[in-house]
Amino acid sequence: MKQNMKQFKNIVLFIFLAAFAFSCEKHAVEYKTTDAAGLAEYQLHYFVPLAASTANNIYRVEVNGVVVANKSAPLTTYNAIPSGGVGRFYTVTPGTINIKLYQGTGETLVYDKSCTVKPGKQNIFVYDFNQDPIVFDNGYPYVPEVTENTGTTGWVKFYNFLFEAGGAPVTFKLQYQYQYTVDNSTGQKSDWINLGDPVGFGEATGWVGLPVNKTIFNSSGSARIDYRANVINNDGSDGGLLQVKNSSGNMVNYTDWWTLSIGRRFHQVLSGYRMQSPYCAVRQFTAL
Numbered sequence: 001m002k003q004n005m006k007q008f009k010n011i012v013l014f015i016f017l018a019a020f021a022f023s024c025e026k027h028a029v030e031y032k033t034t035d036a037a038g039l040a041e042y043q044l045h046y047f048v049p050l051a052a053s054t055a056n057n058i059y060r061v062e063v064n065g066v067v068v069a070n071k072s073a074p075l076t077t078y079n080a081i082p083s084g085g086v087g088r089f090y091t092v093t094p095g096t097i098n099i100k101l102y103q104g105t106g107e108t109l110v111y112d113k114s115c116t117v118k119p120g121k122q123n124i125f126v127y128d129f130n131q132d133p134i135v136f137d138n139g140y141p142y143v144p145e146v147t148e149n150t151g152t153t154g155w156v157k158f159y160n161f162l163f164e165a166g167g168a169p170v171t172f173k174l175q176y177q178y179q180y181t182v183d184n185s186t187g188q189k190s191d192w193i194n195l196g197d198p199v200g201f202g203e204a205t206g207w208v209g210l211p212v213n214k215t216i217f218n219s220s221g222s223a224r225i226d227y228r229a230n231v232i233n234n235d236g237s238d239g240g241l242l243q244v245k246n247s248s249g250n251m252v253n254y255t256d257w258w259t260l261s262i263g264r265r266f267h268q269v270l271s272g273y274r275m276q277s278p279y280c281a282v283r284q285f286t287a288l
Contacts, residue, residue, distance in 0.1 A: 040117035041089035043138075044068075044099070045080040045125045045285075047271045049163050051278050052077045058110075060102035063092060071105070078271060078283045080123075086286045094119050099133060101126065123267070127161050127202070139207050142265060142288055151221070154212045154260040157287070158195055158268050159204040165275035169201035172239060173232040174270070176205065178225050184215050189226075198232040212262045221262035227282070228255050229270070244274050256282050264288055 044063075050056040058075035061068050068090055069081050082088040094117055101111035113132045115124060121138035136159075145153045158176040163169055176195040182188045196205025214221035231239030242254040260266070265288040272280035 036089075036091055038094075038119050039091040040094040040097075040119055041091050041121045041138075042117055042135075043080050043082065043089055043123050044075070045123060045269070046075050046101075047078060047125055047127045047161050047269065048129060049127075049167070049272050049278060050077050055104050058101045058103055059105060060100075060107050062098075062100040062102075063090065064097050075101070078269075080285055087288065089121060092117065099124070099126065101129075125159070125161065125202075127271075128167075134202050136204055138287070142207070145209070145263065151262045152212055152214075153209045154222075154262055155207045155209050155265040155288075156195060156225075156260070156268055157205055157207050157265070158199065159270065160199045160201055161269055161271040162201065162280055163271075163273050165273060170274065171201075172234065173198035173200045174242060175230040175232050176268075176270075177228050177230060178210055179227075180211055180225050181213055181223060184213060192228065195227075198230075207265060210260055212260050214262065222259050224257055225260045226255065226257045227268075228253065242274075244280050245276065247277075247279060254280075258282075258284055 044061065046058060056077050058069070059071045061070075061075055061081065069075050073081075073083060075081050082090060096114050096116050098114045099111065100109060102108060103110040111126060111129050113126075115133045115135050117124070117135060121140040123136045123138055125134045125136070127134065139157065142155070145151045156178075160170075160174050162174070175198040177192045178195050179189050179192050182190050195210070196208050199205055210225060212221055212223045212225075214223055229242040231242050233239045243251050244254045246252050258266070258268070264286065267285040267287055269283045269285070270280060271283060272278050274280055
């Protein structure tokens with residue numbers, strides 16, 4: 001009797017497993033994706049030095065005649081599309097592409113220029129309505145930090161889109177620098193460290209790994225990083241700390257700080273005017 005019951009249980013188990021396998025095969029979960037291999041992937045950044053206002057927003061963006069942004073999700077000043085998530089890109093066939101920007105709720109055509117894109121990820125910057133956009137390699141695929149212990153690195157890429165008064169780009173290079181907290185218990189900070197090499201207007205550093213000394217051990221980890229910039233003259237000499245006019249009309253040394261998270265990557269774009277409103281600032285975008 002015991003043997004028969006055992007055989008009966010085995011038969012029931014076999015039938016159940018067979019039915020489960022059939023169910024899984026019949027209802028296999030599939031995700032609809034588009035293979036981007038061989039295509040150009042791009043993010044479009046709007047960095048013309050303008051005041052942040054409805055009148056200056058871009059309410060229609062066309063790329064090769066296709067609308068990629070409209071009034072339901074406009075491209076605002078010092079911002080980028082596609083919006084709504086980290087790591088999103090538009091795709092297009094590699095080669096020369098045409099970009100049209102329509103400004104304000106009346107959708108006035110203010111930009112009609114072209115650039116060349118290649119297979120892979122890139123960032124396209126529109127910084128002057130009278131100039132062609134500048135295309136930057138996104139630097140993907142990203143090389144991760146490999147460690148047996150908790151990671152300690154975050155990455156930053158710095159872009160120089162700083163204008164003087166009157167719409168003229170700065171003529172000097174900028175050496176972006178950072179400082180981090182070495183000892184969280186005492187608050188001791190590091191010396192100022194160069195973030196990549198000096199970059200001129202319309203240029204960017206590569207991805208630079210920065211140390212993240214997190215304050216909470218059992219956490220994903222983040223920490224404050226301080227930033228400043230040194231002026232590098234055309235002859236290569238040090239021109240001292242970058243000075244900018246603040247909202248009170250005073251000239252001050254440029255300083256800023258951002259929270260950096262372990263394993264994350266951020267674009268930092270210095271933009272706007274050095275000597276007039278809209279005053280300059282770094283705008284940060286998350287790449288990863």
